[in-house]
Amino acid sequence: MIASSIEDVAAAANVSTATVSRAIRGLPRVSPQTRARILAIATEMGYVASSAASGLATGRTRTIGVLAPYVSRWFFSRAIEGVDLVLQQNQYNLMLINLGGYGGGRERLFEHTMLRKQIDALVVLCLALLPSELEHLHLTEIPLIAVGGPVKGFHQVCIDDYQAAKLATQHLIELGHQRIAQVLGEDKNELNFEVPKLRDKAFEETLVNSGLRFRPEWEVDGEFTVAGGVSAARRLFDAPGEQPTAIFCASDEMALGVMMEAQRRGIRVPQDLSVIGIDNHEFSAAAGLTTVAQDPVEQGRLAAEMLLNELAGKADAVRSVAAPFQLVKRGSTAAPLA
CATH class of the missing domain: 3.40.50.2300 (Response regulator)
Structure with a gap:
């Protein structure tokens, strides 16, 4: 019996697709008994491809997603750099999801692609998300955090x-x-x-x-x-x-x-x-x-560290943090002449 989707595994295990996703990723809030039953069903149904079968042993892909509106602008590229610095130090991979390249395909991205990317956690770079997009993200039940600006329902690392x-x-x-x-x-x-x-x-x-x-x-x-x-x-x-x-x-x-x-x-x-x-x-x-x-690099770094700490089982590791900012006076401002 071969499953064509995560929904097949969920139906066979009599749980939600979100619970299947969490069990396969080894995330919290799934009991050991339920996790073992879901993994056994997923293996039996062939849901996990052979190339990723070892992922069932750890329940992790060791991949963190970064959802960005653009990658060409300074703040976003620097924040991504900060995330990547931490991931490299911890032998994690970064999956960049660039909304600037999706045009009108955002709905498919959130409804289908996100769940099937098999990411362990997600950084969202200051986006305005539609209610349906927020719902799809939260349905994945993976650790989430926003960087660079508030996103409804997310903890965030950003300046005031x-x-x-x-x-x-x-x-x-x-x-x-x-x-x-x-x-x-x-x-x-x-x-x-x-x-x-x-x-x-x-x-x-x-x-x-x-x-x-x-x-x-x-x-x-x-x-x-x-x-x-x-x-x-x-x-x-x-x-x-x-x-x-x-x-x-x-x-x-x-x-x-x-x-x-x-x-x-x-x-x-x-x-x-x-x-x-x-x-x-x-x-x-x-x-x-x-x-x-x-400092967007520091904001990205801190966000990635919190996600990895939560994945490691540290309670309430992901939280909102007010990033510092300061006035730097240079030569472009002075008192008016008149």
Whole structure:
């Protein structure tokens, strides 16, 4: 008798597919008796291929998945690096699941591919997930953690994005700037959805609470990229009327784009325009960009360590952690000339 899917094994064992998945992976919350019965049924039905038969002995694939909206952007690539450093040290493999390459195939990814990837745990890099996608992830009953931004129902390792944006905005206000614009990081694919909202809210509320005017026309989208920052700067600089003396950018990549466009137009930074970002991108020091620094490598490393500790049986190893951030003052911000 050959099983065509995990559902066949679940039916034969009279348990849920999630329980079968946990038993085969050797995860907690499955009794020894139930695990032994499921493994015996799976072996009898041929559910586990011969090339992976040794996996039944340990119940583990020694593979951690990383679900990412993109792999080309700085934060995501650095967080993945942090995860991989820990996995290599512990003889685990990394399986990268790049949503940027799936286009309209997300539904199939979550409904079918995720369960059959045979991963022991999953890191989710700051995604906005649909309710159905969250349900499919939780049905796997593997350890889960988010990195870089909140994901509903997950423990997370990330900075307080509201406080980080507030710190950046306050720095400009304390320098004496009153005409402050924002390049925010909206994502047209809605894949990175809570972080830009939190940073946008902090910017607006910090201005208002300081008695300054918030101008919606000075809030432009930069898509979290250098090219997006250049485009946003053009829209701000080409707008009629008075110009801002400072720009808060919700990421360093956008801030670097703003600085490039300012230089192209002969706008001096910081004499004519102060610019601040968030991240501490590897190019920020060379460009002299003032920023609110965070460490995505460390965030990825910590998340991976917690997942491995939970897989090793440590109770409550996966928990939410507030990652540190700090203001790094460089040459791109100064008091306004007038």
